[in-house]
């Protein structure tokens with residue numbers, strides 16, 4: 001079963017099947033180098049630019065700011081959750097990407 005994904009409220013929310021599931025203002029822990037120079041980046045999200053299904057992940061384009069170094073970051077592919085048996089399962093922003101099951105280069 002396909003799920004319906006879109007951004008709402010000028011990018012403040014990701015809607016899944018007409019339910020607001022993922023919002024900005026969460027701090028996501030990221031490990032990627034292009035984000036900023038911190039070993040672990042704590043990125044406060046400020047807006048979603050798009051959302052789509054990519055393989056087993058639901059990925060979003062987003063912008064935010066690293067709370068450690070203050071650098072603004074733009075992320076093309078942030079995995080925010082996955083779809084299992086047609087149901088959306090949100091990732092925990094506070095778990096590191098490896099724990100979220102994201103092992104591919106992002």
Ligand SMILES: [Zn+2]
Pocket residue numbers: 036037038041042066067068069070071
């Ligand atoms: Zn940083």
